[in-house]
Amino acid sequence: MQPHSFDYVRPQTLARAIQVLSENGNRAKVLAGGQSLIPVLKLRLANPRVLVDINDVPGLAFIEERGDQLRIGALSRHRDFEQSKLIREKYPIFSDVASVLGDPQVRNLGTIGGALAHADPASDWGTALLAFKAELTARGPNGARTIPIDRFFKDPFTTALRSSELLTEIRIPKSKAGDGGAYLKLKRKTGDFATIGVAVQLGLDAKRNVAGARVALASVGPRPIRAPGAEKALVGRKAGPTAFADAAKMASGEAHPTSDLRGSEEYKRAMIEVFTRRALETATARAGR
Amino acid sequence: MATKRKKASPKRKSVRSENGSHMITVAVNGRKFTRAVEPRVLLVDFIRDDLRLTGTHVGCDTSHCGACTVLLDGRAVKSCTMLAVQADGREITTIEGLSEHGRLHPIQEAFKAHHGLQCGFCTPGVVLAALELLRVENAPSEDRIRTAISGNICRCTGYQGIVDSVAAAGEMMRPRKG
Known part of the structure; x- marks a missing residue:
């Protein structure tokens, strides 16, 4: 299988990358890790005239705490998260993502920014980041703007990014005492997309009551979705089996799965309930206080 | 040209x-x-x-x-x-x-000795995926080995021979003591 013909540019600066994107509009596609884009090109589902390879653009790959935020460069690879001590110790939900996404070869090349911009409804990264008040930076010809994660995903494979914009950075609030999260993915085999996935992020107070909760679901809607009812069922209650069972039931009701080769609607709903409960248990165990 | x-x-x-x-x-x-x-x-x-x-x-x-x-x-x-x-x-x-001067790389020797292949079609990919692991860890657990080759499909061996081969290769690649 071979893609259609296209031009290929490898800008050495961010400014040049944005310039090429602006000049080409919808006819350009950004090439980051390529682990979604290249299969799409080979299947000829997309037919861009220009590929803009951003791998030489400096300053786009970093994972660091700065001020009260965790800041992530869009070109950080899944493998970088798998190997990061900071992530393992303070943001294990992202270790979860990086260890279940694709397979080792895909994780060596694929990037977080690419995964978000691709916007698959099954997106592991998209779902995990929805469990945070994440902010995304898009840079375009008129400078930078911030897009909250809740407004980033529009439809399957469609985001709030304009064709002249490049996603450059993702930020979430820095982890503090009592915070814990987890991402659990049900998949048929390594490398497969999520049959369903559940991301939860909890903030517990000193009495281990839930002060804040976000619950997000993969593969059960046109985009990664929140489960606000499940979140409400948690806040103000003791982090334990009763609240978790209620929240899991809510999440299952808030999911909109469709029957496909990965399972029936009924099965997926049942699995959302089971995985939400398990993710809440793991998140609580991690929220060491 | x-x-x-x-x-x-x-x-x-x-x-x-x-x-x-x-x-x-x-x-x-x-x-x-x-x-x-x-x-x-x-x-x-x-x-x-x-x-x-x-x-x-x-x-x-x-x-x-x-x-x-x-x-x-x-x-x-x-x-x-x-x-x-x-x-x-x-x-x-x-x-x-991988081979040097006509001599097989230890990982190739190990695949030969431990039945890490049958038809051989998947073998080059499996060997290189495993080699990435062995270059940083020469005594990986079985779990680590299975994860490292989880992106490779083999339809002959049932993987056990491959896992044995990678473990044996790690041993062969370990620096000798003394």
């Missing part, structure tokens, strides 16, 4: 020619190759068709099976899911790069 550049510049900068091809220089198994490639050419096709190194196999051609795995700057990647132009200025190791 102006296929030679003075030096493979470490700062990658592919040069575009008139017909849309790019001149790229790739170090494959320690040898530098400079070629003109169309941007849409996949790395695996470049390796097999342009360089005539046919040890790298095309299995599914859809990024699922791992038969086309090569090492890119030491990291296992699927060469069917990367463009040849992306490899400009970088180092590739294929299965042909």
Whole structure:
């Protein structure tokens, strides 16, 4: 299988990358890790005239705490998260993502920014980041703007990014005492997309009551979705089996799965309930206080 | 044919020619190759068709099976899911790069000794995926081995022979004591 013909540019600066994107509009596609884009090109589902390879653009790959935020460069690879001590110790939900996404070869090349911009409804990264008040930076010809994660995903494979914009950075609030999260993915085999996935992020107070909760679901809607009812069922209650069972039931009701080769609607709903409960248990165990 | 550049510049900068091809220089198994490639050419096709190194196999051609795995700057990647132009200025190791002076690499010896292959089609990819692991960890747990080869499909061995082979290779690659 071979893609259609296209031009290929490898800008050495961010400014040049944005310039090429602006000049080409919808006819350009950004090439980051390529682990979604290249299969799409080979299947000829997309037919861009220009590929803009951003791998030489400096300053786009970093994972660091700065001020009260965790800041992530869009070109950080899944493998970088798998190997990061900071992530393992303070943001294990992202270790979860990086260890279940694709397979080792895909994780060596694929990037977080690419995964978000691709916007698959099954997106592991998209779902995990929805469990945070994440902010995304898009840079375009008129400078930078911030897009909250809740407004980033529009439809399957469609985001709030304009064709002249490049996603450059993702930020979430820095982890503090009592915070814990987890991402659990049900998949048929390594490398497969999520049959369903559940991301939860909890903030517990000193009495281990839930002060804040976000619950997000993969593969059960046109985009990664929140489960606000499940979140409400948690806040103000003791982090334990009763609240978790209620929240899991809510999440299952808030999911909109469709029957496909990965399972029936009924099965997926049942699995959302089971995985939400398990993710809440793991998140609580991690929220060491 | 102006296929030679003075030096493979470490700062990658592919040069575009008139017909849309790019001149790229790739170090494959320690040898530098400079070629003109169309941007849409996949790395695996470049390796097999342009360089005539046919040890790298095309299995599914859809990024699922791992038969086309090569090492890119030491990291296992699927060469069917990367463009040849992306490899400009970088180092590739294929299965042909493992043996030295006609002597099998320890990992190849181990696959032979421990029945790590039957038909052999998936083997080059499996070996390179495992080699990435063994270069950083020469006593990996079974779990680590199974994770490292989880992107590679084998339809013959049931994987047990492969896992045994990788563990044995790790042992062979460990520096001798004393």
